[in-house]
Amino acid sequence: MQQVPEPHNDLFGFESCRKTLWGHKIIHELGCELIYSLRETNIYVFDQELENLEREFRIFLDHFDMIKEQTGYNRDFIEFRARNALEMIKVALRERDNVGITIG
Template sequence: MTLAVDVFLRDADGQWNVLDVPEGCNDSAGFENWRETVWGSAPVRALGCVYLPVLASSDLYVEASDVPEFLRELALLRAHLEAVAAAVGERTDLVESRLDNIEAAALRAREIGGGVLIW
């Protein structure tokens, strides 16, 4: 099983609606075990990341108001990508491609005032 990253919008009642993944976009956020071994790992936490480590214990919901801060966390992780990938024993290009997918969803969410769901 794999983790998926999606964009959601809240309706007038506060219920969230997951949007379809646009054609040409990839929704893979990594393998299921990456919840703990990559996104929730000690090296990611040591950078000061607070959003992605949530995946170690639950799905991640980033509300629209938090998307800018989430994008800053993704940029921080990207700046240390090679070191993190080496520390968790994954190929840099593989982690980078999943990070690209997460960032693309976050950028789509920011553009429409939506949130990001990784599950």
């Protein structure tokens, strides 16, 4: 498998975010199943799943206020991590051949 260049940063959140942010019920209710799976495991995506994960993070970004209200995390904390994930996805989509990402 080809190595994906590192995004601008690699901070995605604390271990506690697995349950209190990514695995919060609001994420599930928004239909973000891949993101929600961080509650229990890392995300490994390739090919079409990259586009699905990108779609989920776009949904995530469109619902900041609701997520902030439900989880208690501030907008900057949430946006920084979501945009970091989108940057990793962008790099992987640009590379395409046997490239995937891991979030965990």
